[in-house]
Amino acid sequence: MITDLVQIKRLGEQKRPENERFRKHLKSHGFVERNFRAKAEEIEAEIDCTVCANCCRNATVKLQDRDVEKLAKYLRIKPAQFLRDYTQEDEEQGTVLKFEEGKGGCVFLDGNDCTVYDARPQICVDFPHLVRGNGTIPFRMWQFIDRATYCPIVYNALEAYKEMTGFKR
Template identity: 40%
Template sequence: MAGVVTDLAEVLRIGTAKAQENRDFRRYLSARHARETPFQILASGIEQQVDCTSCANCCRHSVVPVSAEEMDAIARYLETTPESVARLYTAPDPDTPSRRILRSSPEGCVFLDGNLCMIYDARPKACREFPHVAVGSHTLGGRPASLARWAALCPIVFNAIEEYKHLTGFHPHEKP
């Protein structure tokens, strides 16, 4: 495997420049019903090489849904009530008002402190499974276009996609 790119400015620069190529790659995989397992294996390897505490981009750029059970878990962790957690740290999801999401600001999630999560052991499932490349049941080719967006923000996604292009023999100018 070539060297893993972990510099966030480089990931943003190259990932942004390759946005269309990455959308094409997603269609290429979808058209060929590419298997998920090889991608998950290589993504797991890349996860081991990336220090998330040097990044935290997902905590700055994600909308995090939080269930009632997860609010209970956060309340227990913070030794407060679920009602306080809901009121202080969550808000209705503008796209799905029946669902609640963690509050955030332009600096990121309400629970982000520097690059660290203040409720790490009680963080919601969406955070634990991010960037959803090594676990999950969705096929890579069928993933939403957000995968291309995250390729410019998340070093794990960026490197996993680049490596998978080599593995599948994808050529940037090949028609999906």
């Protein structure tokens, strides 16, 4: 299992073309979805996200209305103030948490700690969406190619899936 973030970045980028081929391989064959989810669960159990927090530095967080309400309540402020102080508009995703690319990442990240952990958005609870996520993993593979460049769970899961499905590298 590789968890070093420098290696994950290097290998994830190096394997982008291979992972694109793997995506086609998954889509053109029939595989049992629950086996993918079970393997992802196994990998998640072996990786400590609290010492990683790399998704909080690399991925923007799209907010739903219920996230805004929950976070505003947690911070004891009005939703309008929350939106003003802690969010930004993204051309593709709409309202997202304030994010400093290449710097601290998410506005609520302090070192490796999420300062709103108990009220964090649902997308953060479900990340990286291998165990929890709508739609089959083969049809959501486009998301995982990029995530494999910064998330150890995704990188290791894709490598395990290649073995499980007899993918020729």
